[in-house]
Amino acid sequence: MPHTYDYPRPALTVDCVIFGLDDEGLKVLLIERGIEPFEGQWAIPGGFVAPGESVDAAAVRELQEETGLKDIYLEQLYTFGEPDRDPREHVVSVAYYALVNLIEHDLEASTDARSAAWFSVDDVPDLAFDHNQIFDMALTRLKGKVRYQPIGFELLPKKFTLTQLQRMYEIILEKPLDKRNFRKKVLSLEILKALNEIEKDVAHRAARLYSFDERAYRRLQRKGVHFAI
Amino acid sequence: MPHTYDYPRPALTVDCVIFGLDDEGLKVLLIERGIEPFEGQWAIPGGFVAPGESVDAAAVRELQEETGLKDIYLEQLYTFGEPDRDPREHVVSVAYYALVNLIEHDLEASTDARSAAWFSVDDVPDLAFDHNQIFDMALTRLKGKVRYQPIGFELLPKKFTLTQLQRMYEIILEKPLDKRNFRKKVLSLEILKALNEIEKDVAHRAARLYSFDERAYRRLQRKGVHFAI
DNA sequence: CCAAAAGTGTTTCACTTACACCCATGA
DNA sequence: TCATGGGTGTAAGTGAAACACTTTTGG
Missing domain, CATH: 3.90.79.10 (Nucleoside Triphosphate Pyrophosphohydrolase)
Incomplete structure (x- = not known):
């Protein structure tokens, strides 16, 4: 042309x-x-x-x-x-x-x-x-x-444990996070779906799996609720 | 070429x-x-x-x-x-x-x-x-x-009153701000230089003029202090 | 039974919010 | 003297941070 x-x-x-x-x-x-x-x-x-x-x-x-x-x-x-x-x-x-x-x-x-x-x-x-x-x-x-938008989930498998999620944030933000506060915070956001599944093949108590609930996230976003870690 | x-x-x-x-x-x-x-x-x-x-x-x-x-x-x-x-x-x-x-x-x-x-x-x-x-x-x-970075000052004259500053934020954010809380907040950030000058030609008590102190802002930024309105 | 990570609540502290009156100035 | 905006403090509420032990599971 x-x-x-x-x-x-x-x-x-x-x-x-x-x-x-x-x-x-x-x-x-x-x-x-x-x-x-x-x-x-x-x-x-x-x-x-x-x-x-x-x-x-x-x-x-x-x-x-x-x-x-x-x-x-x-x-x-x-x-x-x-x-x-x-x-x-x-x-x-x-x-x-x-x-x-x-x-x-x-x-x-x-x-x-x-x-x-x-x-x-x-x-x-x-x-x-x-x-x-x-x-x-x-x-x-x-x-x-990563602190303000739920993009970090893209780096994890679809189904992940809260410890994996926490570790992802710790790696990217380069600072340790408190386990109890972290769990309280992410669960209170109500953007995680708790699955009736646990991780496999670990040599200790198996953790519950979660997935990111994009639908819930968008709903909250429309309501003006802001995501932040 | x-x-x-x-x-x-x-x-x-x-x-x-x-x-x-x-x-x-x-x-x-x-x-x-x-x-x-x-x-x-x-x-x-x-x-x-x-x-x-x-x-x-x-x-x-x-x-x-x-x-x-x-x-x-x-x-x-x-x-x-x-x-x-x-x-x-x-x-x-x-x-x-x-x-x-x-x-x-x-x-x-x-x-x-x-x-x-x-x-x-x-x-x-x-x-x-x-x-x-x-x-x-x-x-x-x-x-x-505008809420996280001091770019709003670019819309104002070099010397401005706190009321002008508040009004700028109210216009851009499209919501009213509390006068006392706003002043407390911006002054506590320590990025404004209080000038020994007051506004001119107003039919009421003249307000004090301030300027944005970019040097102070950068110093705080390096210390990891975050600006937010 | 031991090692390893999962899971769970409470208290303290800091910050945000709500709120109303007197003051200074020019017309 | 009046109209107009300038300037100021306190109390209540909300959210963040600090912190340690018990439980479950596989080896």
């Missing part, structure tokens, strides 16, 4: 910071670049936006190509538009972040030919382009948002 | 939701489009991003062209990337919002030839493109952010 607006224009990409949680802590998925620039260096997965493809759709596609997963929590983070962020030409990148549940989906050996690996968020190497800046913003956003 | 990445690419614009506060309430600056598409319809000011121009710089430039003002609070809002948001071709827009102080800068008669006007945020007409959606998101962001 010819350009209707006949101006030169920057190139447009999406980049996607993919977070996962396992028993070691919070992880981020990085790929090793196979081509210049920054060949051999780690980077956040991303790719070009084609004309006619919505930017959101490009991010979903990128995430699917990288993890093989669909229906993952994905949120736009920020758009990075400095002209020198790519050494070749002006490339504007719309960054997203995604939350995937590494406990249910074992993604150790990632998808395609390119080398991909999960890094602890405390141990991220020097990345290509301005990707350290993008990663830092994503982590800051996650830490800020 | 030839494109190093030889892909077709969407066009890229910035749009800027400009908020102002006067004694009638919260306003937004709109311009009347002089060309197709949506000729004659109101729209949020915006324009194309040139290759080599940072996206932030394009927003600053746009804001300056529209209001004649520099050093205005400007924050990136969201990037809108649906392919059908412009009827001609795929145009991705990085939206920003700005806060200007209409009390000090009287911008009634705006700048350039294009017709521009301030609209009450409660009375915004049907806008071009997806600009109603952009405006709604900007207003939601402002309402949410």
Whole structure:
């Protein structure tokens, strides 16, 4: 298609910071670049936006190509538009972040030919382009948002114990929480469905399983009740 | 410059939701489009991003062209990337919002030839493109952010009374605040500098003037103290 | 029976809310 | 002197934080 607006224009990409949680802590998925620039260096997965493809759709596609997963929590983070962020030409990148549940989906050996690996968020190497800046913003956003919106559930299996939930918050917020107060608080929010099931294969008393009740959450939200940990 | 990445690419614009506060309430600056598409319809000011121009710089430039003002609070809002948001071709827009102080800068008669006007945020007409959606998101962001970050001061003159400050919050949050509790709260935050000045030309007891103490705010922020109204 | 985590209430303290009158000033 | 907004304190209520032991289960 010819350009209707006949101006030169920057190139447009999406980049996607993919977070996962396992028993070691919070992880981020990085790929090793196979081509210049920054060949051999780690980077956040991303790719070009084609004309006619919505930017959101490009991010979903990128995430699917990288993890093989669909229906993952994905949120736009920020758009990075400095002209020198790519050494070749002006490339504007719309960054997203995604939350995937590494406990249910074992993604150790990632998808395609390119080398991909999960890094602890405390141990991220020097990345290509301005990707350290993008990663830092994503982590800051996650830490800020998890306290006010029930997005942390996306990092857990559908059915989880209160201890798993507490541990998730402790890892992301980087501070210990009081067990009794935590349980009182989350149960009082009335957004958890207590299941008639208990965890399996543990060498101690099995804990009750819960699931996030999105319907109840939305109902409360409409009433103006605010979620907070 | 030839494109190093030889892909077709969407066009890229910035749009800027400009908020102002006067004694009638919260306003937004709109311009009347002089060309197709949506000729004659109101729209949020915006324009194309040139290759080599940072996206932030394009927003600053746009804001300056529209209001004649520099050093205005400007924050990136969201990037809108649906392919059908412009009827001609795929145009991705990085939206920003700005806060200007209409009390000090009287911008009634705006700048350039294009017709521009301030609209009450409660009375915004049907806008071009997806600009109603952009405006709604900007207003939601402002309402949410003003409670946790001291951005509301950007809408006031440098020197203001506590009543002006309270009124600003009442207008944006759309709810009345208790005068004594409000004063107790904002003064206890210790981010206001009490000036040895009082307001002028009022037909009643003149109120003390205050200014926002950004240095004190940053100091508290580093200590982990959180601002909230 | 032992190890390991599950589960459970009460008290204290801080902060938020509700509320009404006198004061200073200019017209 | 009157109209207008400026400025101030206290008591009650609500929610957050601190804190330790008993129970259940599998090994």
